[in-house]
Amino acid sequence: MLQGWVIASVSFAYLGVLFAIAYYGDKRADAGRSLIDNPTIYALSLAVYCTTWTFYGSVGRAASTGIGFLPIYLGPTLMAGLWWFVMLKIIRISKANRITSIADFVSSRYGKSQLLGGLVTVIAVIGIIPYISLQLKAVSNSFTILLHYPDIVMPAKAAAQPLLQDSALYIAMILAAFTILFGTRHLDATERHEGMVAAIAFESVVKLLAFLAVGIFVTYGIFSGFGDIFSRVESVPKLKSLMTVADTGASYGSWWSLTFLSMLSIMFLPRQFQIAVVENVNERHLARATWLFPLYLLIINIFVLPIAVGGLLHFPDGNVDADTFVLTLPMVERQEVLALFVFIGGLSAATGMVIVETIALSTMVCNDLVMPVLLRWKSLRLQEQQDLSGLLLSIRRWAIALILLLGYVYFRAAGEAYALVGIGLISFAAVAQFAPAIIGGIYWKNGTRQGAVAGLLAGFAVWVYTLLLPSFAKSGWLSLDFIKEGLFGMALLRPQQLFGLTGLDEISHSLFWSMLANIGCYVVISLRVQPSVAETGQGTLFVDVFKRTAGTEGSRFWRGSAQVQELLPLISRFLGPERARAAFLAYARRRGLASADALEANPDLVHFAENLLAGAIGGASARVMVASVVKEEPLGIDEVMNILDEASQVRAYSRQIEQKSHELEKATSELRAANERLKELDRMKDDFMSTVTHELRTPLTSIRAFSEILRDDPKIDLLERKKFLAIIVREAERLTRLINQVLDLAKIESGNAEWHTADIDLHEVIEESAAATSSLFSDKRIGLHMALSGNVPTVRADRDRLIQVMLNLLSNAVKFCEAERGRVRVALSVEGGEVRVDVEDNGTGISEADQRTIFEKFRQVGDTMTAKPQGTGLGLPISRQIIEHFGGRLWVSSDLGKGATFSFTLPLNGSGAERREERT
Amino acid sequence: MNRPNLTGQRLVAVFLFGCVMFNYPLIALFNKTGKVFEIPLLYFYIFTVWAMLIGLMAWAIERRED
Known part of the structure; x- marks a missing residue:
């Protein structure tokens, strides 16, 4: 028999341990040796995703829909693949702008809009309340059931109980008190709670171990392994149908829509944002968490189905709520300690969720809802009050209490109509509304404030109409006619078959319509309105966060300057004097200054102060407060x-x-x-x-x-x-x-040579040259053949120079021909607009390398230093200069050992030569 | 040199792969009565793919060179 006091004292002892861990974590953080600066701890703290919904509800869901409990964990697994881009970007942006909550994020993105911050806060609070009520219901039910150990007694309907005997009320109060003690002990400038994160990571371990303990006990203690359990399923038709899903489009549709919904939830649930983004110590931790967190989800789900099947086999008459199988199976087997451990595991799951969620929500309520109103409320004279940090803390404490109270109210009102998972899904659908404004905000510069407001309002309205109000109707707060007949009896407006859309489950139905309204309004209005200066600036800072260096850029969009003497008191009022002074001193030290008073009044200082303040009261309020002491120089859109x-x-x-x-x-x-x-x-x-x-x-x-x-x-x-x-x-x-x-050569090269240009008959030139060299030919007995085309027009050139060229070519030919066997052939022809002269010999020929150099000065074939030079080495260079002077070309073609052919061309009369003349 | 960039692309590929594997029509192929290693086919399929995705993500992340 488990006495109530045993359960209570074990529970409080457990909470005490949590508190000790948090205390130790904070101490370590203050000492600069962070306990949570570790990717594994980060991944474990992300497992705050697994609440009592997972701990108790998954089994209930599996018992009624089989595979239907899984999409909630598959979605985050898939989404983790995109974290590398999306989550990293959100973290980077948040660190650069000291974002404290998801409301702050949206508000900052769209020009630090207080309206948007407030709107997101309202949606988050209303949306999350069913989720908190789910935790209350689970803890209160498990407590009541455990109290009756070893009998299995289902708790009576909460609404049927007198208020003061409802354990859920006390649990709500205890959780509120605990969270207040836990999360709002002091006001942190960065809004980070290292101790809390350490405690959450610990809770993740506890709930995992507790669930695995039950799973192993049921699978291997009550039954003999997976095979045994699943073989028993065969004989029960109702169970057998759980092993597959209905093969219809609708069931695959809702499978996918739940996966999609949980993909968005893992990013945008306020507590996930708090843990993943705000409490993130080092963005490198994200890498490990990308696979470690899905692994956690996989492990905690392995035994869900065996427990569900085990429960259904054990309690075939349906008197026991499947949501309680995790607890009732150990109880019916008289496992007292295990049952208590399960209860603690469930408590872990619930407290983890409630602590982080309410701290995140209270920060939003305080920074984005209450403070903006109070600061505008002139009659409160808040502007003159010296220390506001106490006020901030008490607003948060009240917010925590209020949120838990609302959770309890919803639990009394609607909680009984749904299973645990059903309640949680309503909340998931609410936070999904943040997705367009945030995802659009970090990738699309043109998303505007008005677009975001319209999208959020439209999506939220559809959510209220299609999910929240029907949940009230089902629990009797509203007439059921509202669901059956539609608003004002109009069939088209039936909230769960809006505009006649049928064939979807209520969550998919609501998700479809709300996303359609949300994205539609966001995109259409963003495209229609002109963004303001502040929105353009912030939009660019967010979208291009990876292209800019953090910290220095923000100040450029908002120019203003103020003295330290003006800023320090302002910051002190919210953070407390010591903390503010320390922050300013640290800032001054970073800039190499001895004291805060030495800081210059410039936009960077103002930006620093604003960021500091944003950590405490949110971006939008911080802007308003800083603007009150700063002389702003407004920036135009230009x-x-x-x-x-x-x-x-x-x-x-x-x-x-x-x-x-x-x-x-x-x-x-x-x-x-x-x-x-x-x-x-x-x-x-x-x-x-x-x-x-x-x-x-x-x-x-x-x-x-x-x-x-x-x-x-x-x-x-x-x-x-x-x-x-x-x-x-x-x-x-x-x-x-x-x-x-x-x-x-020197004369020709320097352009000082004298040229006597006249019309020249090349026949005559060649014959005269041949005559002049005839003695050379006869000396070596070398034959000379002429192949002169009969009718060649004259060219304009210097006769003596051309004879010089011909003499050079002919004497070269003789030089390289063997005596007696040598043959030299001279040809004259007309080709195109040119006259061409070839001097061909059958001498030694010229190698390819030599062909390139023989037109250079003093280059001769063969080694001039050893062999007896056969000429001056200037003949060919001079000849080339002469021919080129008259607009022609001189070149050689030869194969070594097969003789060589020297050729030159000259332009026909009236083309090249005259141009040359004009120039010289 | 491009390794860190590739990590992100590998993870997106895993994401897309998972989206296909966990969706109609592939999932319908395994939506049948029958057992593998004494586990109902559909559950075996989903948990196997799930573990595979985690393994792929771990592989992509832990082998990165940065």
């Missing part, structure tokens, strides 16, 4: 747009800089190439000089040597003497020729 543009300009600049550096790189490489070329030229000049001197020295040496012989040896006979003199003359001629050519 200026805001300019600031926004600056960001894109910076990006444009960086692109330009990148481009410039590319250009610079290109110029550098060009310079490097030019430098290389210069070096090459310099080297060539040196080569030129050394070659020229070498070339000059060879004939000079001969001349000098033979002259000395003639001078020193008078006995040389006449014949010898003549021979020597001939050598001297020939070498002198060669010297002269060389010097002439060097001078010639």
Whole structure:
């Protein structure tokens, strides 16, 4: 027999442990060694999602719909896959703006609108109240049942009991007192409660262990494993149908709509927002939680079905509420300690939810509902009061008490009509209304305040009409005719078959219509109205949060300045003097200043103060309060747009800089190439000089040597003497020729050469050249063949120069032909607008590498230093210069060993040459 | 270098994969009486896919290089 006092004292002892953990957590936080700075603790604290709904309700749901309990956990699992983008962004935004609640988030996004903050708060409070009543119902029922141990007695209808004998009332009061002690011991500037989070993580472990204990006991204690339980199902047709779902579109539809609903709930339930966003210590924790939290959900659901089936097998007559199977199965098996442990597990689930949810809601009520009203209420003279931190705390405490009271009222009014899960789903559908404004707000810059207000109002109204009011009607507070006949008896307005829509369960039905109204109004109105300056600024800060550095940007959209002496008292009034002074001092230290008084009056300081205050009273109120002491310089929409543009300009600049550096790189490489070329030229000049001197020295040496012989040896006979003199003359001629050519090339290159241009017949030029070189050919007995086209027009050129070119080409040809076997062929033809001359030989040929260099000065085929040079090395460069001067080209084509063909072209009369003339 | 970005994309892929696996028509394929390892087919399917999703997410996250 479990006495009431045993249950009560164990419960209070458990609450005491929670309190101790929270106290220790706060101490550690104050000491700077955070207990919750750990991804696993973060993931466990997220499991505040699992309330008594999960602990007791899932089994009830499974007993009536089989698989229907699962979407509530599959949705969060799927959503966790998107956290990496969506949740991370919300956390980043919230940290940058010191967001304290989901209402604060929405209000801040849409230009720090007090109206929106208030609206979200009202929706959240009304929406969550059924959820809180669910916890009260579960704890009160489990307490009543446990009290009758070992008999299984279902609790009487709460409404039938006198108020003062209703255990739910006392439980509500105890929970309120506990939450107040727990969550509002002091006003935190950042609105974070490290101790509370540590306690919540602990509770998550307790409820998981308790549930697993029951699961293992039922599966392996009462039955002998999963196989045993499921094999018994076969014989009971009612149970067998639970193993599958009805194969209809509607059942798959509601399966998916519940999954979708829970995807939104895991993001936007106020307590999830509080734990996941506001209490987040380090955004890196999110990564681990992404898979650890779904794993928690999986584990806590493994035994739901065995317990449900076990309960149905054990209590086949239906006298025992399936929502209580978790507790009644151990009781009927006389497992006293396990039953008590289960009760504590359920208490864990309930207290965890109630604590976090009411703290989150009370923050919203205080910051976004009550404070804005009080601050505007001039007759309260709140503006003059010195310390308001006490006021803030008491508003929150009253809010907590009020929320739990409302929860209790709903429990009395409507709680009996629904199973646990049914109540919870109503709340889920309410918080889903925040999704368009928030998701739209962080990804869509054009979402406006009016759009958000309209969307929220429309969605909320549809929710009230299709879910909340019918829940009242079902519990007898409203006439049932309202559901059956519709408002004013109009069939189209039947709340659960709105506009004749049938075939959906009530949650899917409400979700569809409310989302349609909500998203529709949000989008359409956002597209129709022009956003204000503040909305544009905030919208950009939110959407582009990853592109901007946090903290510094916010101040730019709202310019104002105030002295520390004005701001500090303001902040002190809300945070208390010591805390405010410490915060300012820390801010000053960060900027390298010794004291807060040294801080300059500038927009950054104002922004810091506003953020500090936002942590205590919410963004919208903080803006109002700071504005009261700050001389604001209003920004026009143009200026805001300019600031926004600056960001894109910076990006444009960086692109330009990148481009410039590319250009610079290109110029550098060009310079490097030019430098290389210069070096090459310099080297060539040196080569030129050394070659020229070498070339000059060879004939000079001969001349000098033979002259000395003639001078020193008078006995040389006449014949010898003549021979020597001939050598001297020939070498002198060669010297002269060389010097002439060097001078010639220098003249041509510098443009100082004299040109005697006339109409030239190339026939004549070629024949004259051939005649001049005939002795060379006959000396080596090399054949010369002419293939001259008969009728070739004249070209304009310098006759002597062309003869010079021909002589050079012919003598080259002879030079490289073997004596006797050599053949040289000269061809003259007209091609297009040009005259072409080819000089072809069958000599040694020119390698490809040499073909490129022979037109350079002093480059000859073969090594000039070792072999006896066969010419000056200037003939071809000069020839090319001459031909190019008259607008033609000179080139060579050859294969090594197969002879070479030197060709040049000249433009026909009247095209290239005259242009050249005009220029020189 | 691009690894951290890929992590997010892998997680979205897991999300989409899960959406398909937990939805009509795939789920209807397993909505039959019958048992696998003594567990009703539908439950076995859902818990298996569920565990697989968690495994994939854990894999995507814990192997990231940052």
